[in-house]
Amino acid sequence: MFRYLVRRFLQMILVFIATTFIVYALMYATGGDPIQALAGERPVSPTQRAQLVKEYGLDQPFWKRYLDYLNDLLHGDFGQTLTGRSINDIIAESLPTTAKLAVIAILTTILVGVTAGIIAAIRRGGIFDNSTLILTLIIIGVPTVVLAPVAQLVFTIKLPWFPTTAGEGNLYALLLPGIVLGALSVATAMRLTRTSFSENQRSDYVRTARSKGLPTRRVVGVHILRNSLIPIVTFLGIELGALMAGAIVTEGVFNINGVGFQLARALRTEDTPLVVGIVSVLVIIFLVASLVVDLLYAVLDPRIRYE
């Protein structure tokens, strides 16, 4: 187990370096003129330009700039945007909102997707199973780009149950966008849960549990559930990454000041430091999430814990 952890940790560091490097290099390669982007429509005089280039280290070679950046990152400093704001501040301001959104989304996935999957598995071949099968096929086919504006139209304008935009976001305002974001993985979670659950229902250990005279609710709720959760937890952890990506669209549509929203803006204004900063944060979140999933996996499955 200890060796496993060390190995996982080393992997994490490698992935982190590789990802930030790729993002940094891509932003560097797409070029554009950051100085002009900074100045907007106004003309920039050569002396101003020279000063700015020096200030931002734009005259340094690529590898030097990347290493400097990495060094700052390791000290918890994400640097400044081209407009001179602290990226740390922007992230500190927008990350909690996105985190709330992600939690609502994951809860939606669990409450709706996993529960429906279990019911479908228990009543395999029944009306619930068949209707949810069709429903999930439809939902899987609808991307967030379509779902978000439609949900906004229906539930904030036609039926004014929720505020149209969430802004800084109190929890209630984040509810609808969170559910929309979660809907993306509800269908997949349901299919996965159903499959995992039915597979376990057919296992030999279920027959043993029943032969012990345990009540059905214990056989299902303890023996089968505990085994079925193993792949579901993995899925939910990985899904967190997909949620972050989905947040760009959802936050855009509902005008939520989260990291997705900031990232979209940074891309539009070609603010390289901000893009790289936000992506680095997302990468860190993703890596930590997958580490937590691996640990949970080991907690849930002793065969892995004692490998």
Added chain:
Amino acid sequence: MTNLQVGGDQPAGQHLLEVRDLFVEFHTRDGVAKVINGVSYHLDAGETLAVLGESGSGKSVTAQAIMGILDMPPAKIPKGQIFYNGDDLLKMAENRRRDIRGKDISMIFQDALSALNPVFSVGWQISETLRTRTEMSKDAAMKRAIELMDLVKIPGAKTRVKDYPHQFSGGMRQRVMIAMSLAMDPKVLIADEPTTALDVTVQAQIMDLLADLRRDLNMGMILITHDLGVVADVADRIAVMYAGRIIEHADVHSIYKQPAHPYTRGLLDSIPRLDHKGTELATIKGLPPNLMRLPTGCKYHPRCPYVQKPICVDEEPRSLNLGNGRTSACHFAKEMLDGNLG
């Protein structure tokens, strides 16, 4: 089709456990498989009944019907009775039946690795019934689990109680399962091919353990196996099963001495024996019947070396009472017994 060994209208209650004229079919997409076709056998306290037969003959399905763990559907029990202490289990309300299951009658399975839950420790699994079905506290139940592990001779039970099934060897895992089945002090233990998945040397140890436990705890044991070799030392009586029916039943001694059914003789001839070294091992030719399309007459007639037309093809033999509790479902049982056939 009624087995004569126990008349269909005889009163219940003279045996600890009695399966009477049981039928089980599986309704699948491909059709109806008639898996159990009138099985009757009984078990008394303190004895071991071996149920013997090729794979697919319905030994496990019968056991699962006794336990009440058949999935219905696809399984269906159109007919039959299973008496435990005189009460018909098949007529009982589910909650009363569940009370008997695992407590009065418990069962161990062939492959302990898949039959144990991989994510719970063995101590947790052994003590589960004690924790949930009795008033026993968690700690007391765990203590009892260690005692049970000692009872089935798992070395270092105290230190291993928190280990998981995959951390044990095959033989030790089977001992864990046996310990688990004994938790509620059952009166009947059904062992479904308990040694089939194990190495030969370990097989003998597990068989010995089961025999000892059966004697020490004064249980009745149904030992299901497809291996006639393992039952000789352990069983008191043997019921031979073919295509969902007991085709011969006798005490161990008599059956080894002179089988009264050609199928039993085929099984006996296919055991490797030291005194027959060098001679070729006989095997029963042909395959077990297709349960969706059972043959007419005697179900064994397509494979029987002594088949006689037309009777064997047209008429299903009744179970003949040969005295001393011996029965045989062969038209020529008496001739077999006298050694006048083959």
